[in-house]
Amino acid sequence: MEAGAGGWPGGMACRPAVEMAIEDINNNSGILxxxxxxxxxxxxxxxxxxxxxxxFELLYKPPVKLILLSGCSPVTTVIAEAAPVWNLLVLSYGASSPALSNRERFPTLFRTHPSANMQNPTRIRLFDKFNWKKITIIQSVEEVFTSTAKDLEEQCRGKGIRVERQSFYGDPTDAVKTLVRQDARIIVGLFYVTEARRVLCQAYRHGLYGRKYIWFFIGWYADTWYIPPPEENLNCTAEQMALAAENHFTTESVMLSRDNKPTISGMTGLEFQKRLTKMISTDPANTGGFPEAPLAYDAVWAMALAFNCTLEALPKGIDLIDFNYNNAIIFEHLFNCVKNTQFKGVSGKVKFSDLGDRIARTQIEQLQKGKYVLLGYYDTVLQELDWYGNEKFVGGRGPPPDSTIIKESLITVSITLYIVVVIFAIIALILALSMFIFNLKYSYRSVIIQSQPQCNNIMVVGCALCSISLVLMGLPAEGITFPRESFSILCHSRISILMIGFTFAYGSMFAKVWIVHRMGASENQELAAFTKEEPISPGKFYTVIASLFGFDALIIIAWIIIDPLKRKEQRFHLQEPPVGTEEDIMLLPILELCQSSQQEVWIALILGYKCLLLVFGLFLAYESRNLKLRYVNDSRFVGMAIYNVAILSLVVGPVVTLLIRSQGNANFAFVAMTVLLCTYISLGLVFLPKILHIYRVPQSKDEANMAHAFLRSTISKSDQLRLEQLMKENNELKKQIDIRESRIAECRKILERRLGSSKIGDSTISIDIHSSGVAKTEITSVPSVVNNNMNGLAPTEESSTMEVDKIQDLLCVEFSDSRDANQNIQTPEDPTTQSTCFNSTMLMELTVNNGDAGQSSDFDDDDTNSSTSNEILL
Incomplete structure (x- = not known):
């Protein structure tokens, strides 16, 4: 009657139920x-x-036994496997092991207790109802539970439900710890009631109870099975066990008919239960086998009906009392009668399958506040679920998930940040539009005319495009999604609009400093002096901007065609949900990125080219900081704007690209701040001085006339070409003058060497270029006295002039009119621009004194009687 080690004490209630059935049958004259x-x-x-x-004791002690009744599955397995040897039938009221359904191994076994496998379809139906796709099975190692767990696992996998299994023998502590590591939430327990209490205690100690967890236990435990008896010495109190057991589910075949219709015995199911309660001395909730007692009662009635059927089917002259363990005839009739037995018992309709299993509906119950509540029935044959909707879950929010919910959390730009940036971008757009209108409205004012308004308009368009790109760059934002199939378009739109906007805005400023620097270079000083009062053709600026735009367009088109950007998800480690979140979830951050296979190459190409442009712009702005051209009157402010754009871009670009690319808010904030600052500062530096000037200085009549004249006047192309030709010729003349001066110096050295001890006086060489265009070269040599101590040498003209006669040169100086270029320009045929050659004569008088000091006579070009003179033509 009591349970063994970890067994089932079903005899406590089942033996009284069997005795009750035998009494009722013996008192019924219609049977046997x-x-x-x-x-x-x-x-x-x-x-x-x-x-x-x-x-063996029963079999070998008289009288001869006709049939055996058995309880739990381990015992039934041994008896049913041995019974065919003695031609005995076995009728079990408490065995639920699926292994007992094997007809080859147990050919004479019948069960009023349905197979445990009958509960598996019901469990799977509940898993499907509550959308549980992952379960965990914990079982003891008895065959009944091993076979049940195996069948449940196979059926679950057939339905696409993932199953984890843990088994234990004796102490379930390690198995429960494994459940914790596996994050088990929906747990099916298969074990006897003693082991069930041990598992439940460990579940409490490891926190496997409450809102996140649902337990399924076997339904044939007593109603208060979770209250530990003192002799078990569990480390959990009754209150702790009750808390851990709350809201668990049980599934068990219907064991008590709850309708008010009388059964074959004349009693209803409830009347049987009341009668049995009076027979036992303990509380039914604490009495082992009390739920299975109706099965034991109906098993005796099935046996009696089979005996009665056999008496009618046996040939004349053969009776039941003639049965012995070798009598196969009576055995076969008895087997067929049991197989075909059908009746309404206190446990419901009793009928056996070909495998000897009881066919019955399954009832589903839940423990709520210490009492089992019927939730519904499931008909395995018809696969119909009758659900009453009485289930309850902790928190009242419906069934818990089967595992920690991994909720994808898209990393987007904060909606607050996005709105702020969009507002500033709209303000920038309005500001750019206002500057464009201002440029057109006051296009007749000289301050606008002389600032290259076409370039300024292009800069305004570029600033507007950069502002528009911020609206796209913040998508997807919090609460604002973007279709995944169109994400590639968004990726290329962001980059293209920003690149073109940058090229227009920065390129127009770069073009200005480029032109100013070229005109201010040392080799173009004369050209700058001539054109500083003349307007500069806008085509030069357009050429620079168009070149930059063309390079951008080439990169964008090649990128789209060769290696288009696509949406890519970057996943991060799981994160805890925000504080206060009651759902059992973990957040999986996902960042949407624009990615292509060779993206690094494209980014390096773009950044490299833009960085070179920024650095070169800085250099040009610095070099031309002091240059002023009348028709680029804002070059100084443009240079300041370039400083601002270059420094911000060079600092923020690498930070965004390398450091914070995966941080949505920081990335967007840095880019937006840079773009907006560059936009506002550039527009302010370029246009604010003009606005203040127009506001403070009204237009005068002279300014209006000059503006009107400017609109009508242009400098002809032929004049420009002629001017450039004159500048080249002037440069050539300067080079020739340098060459002549070096040759004069060489002549002086030659004179010193040839005259030996003669002393050449200092010569003064002066080149004066007068306004008349006549270049004069004068070489004056102070006469030197050569004292000759050779008394026998007479002064002769040949000896005194022999060496000097060998030095001659011709100085030809070609020059041009140096008058102000703003005055009348002489043509190449003008005499003042022709080459002129001058013969400069160096006259040197040498006097030789024979011992007496002689006074040298002055050099006179007109004196033909000079004793010692020679002309050196240079």
Whole structure:
């Protein structure tokens, strides 16, 4: 009657139910009239070895036994496997092991207790109802539970439900710890009631209870099975066990008919239950086998009906009392009668399948506030679920998830940040439009005319495009999604609009400093002096901007065609949900990125080219900081704007690209701040001085006339070409002058060497270029006295002039009119621009004194009687 080690104490209520059935049958004259049923019973304590010993004692002690009744599955397995040897039928009221459905192994077994496998379709139906796709099975190692777990796993996998299994023997602590590591949430327990209490205690100690967890236990436990008896010495109190057991589900075949219709015995199911309660001395909730008692009662009635059927089917002259363990005829008739038995019992309709299993509906219950509540029935044959909707879950928010919910959290730009940036971008757009209108409205004012308004308009368009790109760059934002199939378009739109906007805005400023620097270079000083009062053709600026735009367009088109950007998800580690979130979730951050296979190459190409442009712009702005041209009157402010754009871009670009690319808000904030600052500062530096000037200085009549004249006047192309030709010729003349001066110096050295000890006086060489255009070269040599101590040498003209006669040169100086270029320009045929050659004569008088100091005579070009003179033509 009591359970063995970890067994089932079903005899506590089932033996009284069997005795009740035998009494009712013996008192019923319509069944087995003339016969009396007697019960011989043993307490096997659910131990197979003990049961085998007791079976042999029953068989070899008179009288001969016609049929065997068995309880738990381990005992039934031993008895049912051995019974065919003695031509005995076995009728079990408490065995639920699926292994007992094997007809080859257990050919004479019938069960009023449905197979445990009958509960698996019901469990799977509940898993499907509550959308649980992951379950965990924990079981003890008995065959009944191993086979049930195996069948449940196979059926679950067939339905696409993932299953984890853990088994234990004796102590379930390690198995429960594994459940914690596996994040088990929906747990099916398969074990006897003693082990069930141990598992439940460990579940409480490891926190596997409450809102996140749902337990499924076997339904044939007593109603208060979770309250530990003192002799078990569990480390959990009754209150703790009740808390851990709250809201668990049970599934079990219907064991008590709850309708008010009388059964074959004349009692209803409830009347049987009341009668049995009076027979036992303990509380039914604490009595082992009380739920299975109707099965034991109906098992005796099935046996009696089979005996009655056999009496009618046996040939004349053969009776039941003639049965012995070698009598196959009576056995076969008895087997067929049991197989075909059908009746309404206190446990419901009793009928056996070909495998000897009881066919019955399954009932589903839930423990709510310490009491089991019926939730519904499931018909395995018809696959119909009758659900009453009485289920309750902790928190009242519906069934918990089968595992920690991994909720994808898209990393987007904060909606607050996005709105702020969009507002500033709209303000920038309005500001750019206002500057464009201002430029057109006051296009007749000289301050606008002389600032290259066409370039300024292009800069305004570029600033507007950069502002528009910020609206796209912030998508997707919090609460603002973007279709995944169109994400590639968004990726290329962001980059293209920003690149073109930057090229227009920065390129127009770059073009200005480029032109100013070229005109201010040392080799173009004369050209700058001539054109500083003349307007500069806008085509030069357009050429620079168009070149930059063309390079951008080439990169964008090649990128789109060769290696288009696509949407890519970057996933990060799981994160805890915000504080206060009651759902059992973990957040999986996902960042949407624009990615292509060779993206690094394209980014390096773009950044490299833009960085070179920025650095070169800085250099040009610095070099031309002091240059002023009348028709680029804002070059100084443009240079300041270039400083601002270059420094911000060079600092923010690498930071955004390398450091914070995966941080949505920081990335967007840095880019937006840079673009907006560059836009506002550039527009302010270029246009604010003009606005203040127009506001403070009204237009004068002279300014109006000059503006009107400017609109009508242009400098002809032929004049420009002629001017450039003159500048080239002037440069050539300067080079020739340098060459002549070096040759004069060489002549002086030659004179010194040839005259030996003669002393050449200092010569003064002066080149004066007068306004008349006549270049004069004068070489004056102070006469030197050569004292000759050779008394025998007479002064002769040949000896005194022999060496000097060898030095001659011709100085030809070609020059041009140096008058102000703003005055009348002489043509190349003008005499003042022709080459002129001058013969400069160096006259040197040498006097030789024979011992007496002689006074040298002055050099006179007109004196033909000079004793010692020679002309050196240079």
């Amino acid at each position: 009239d003339g016969y009396v049923l007697k019960l011989h019973h043993y307490n096997s304590k659910c131990q197979p070895g003990l049961a085998a010993k007791q079976m």
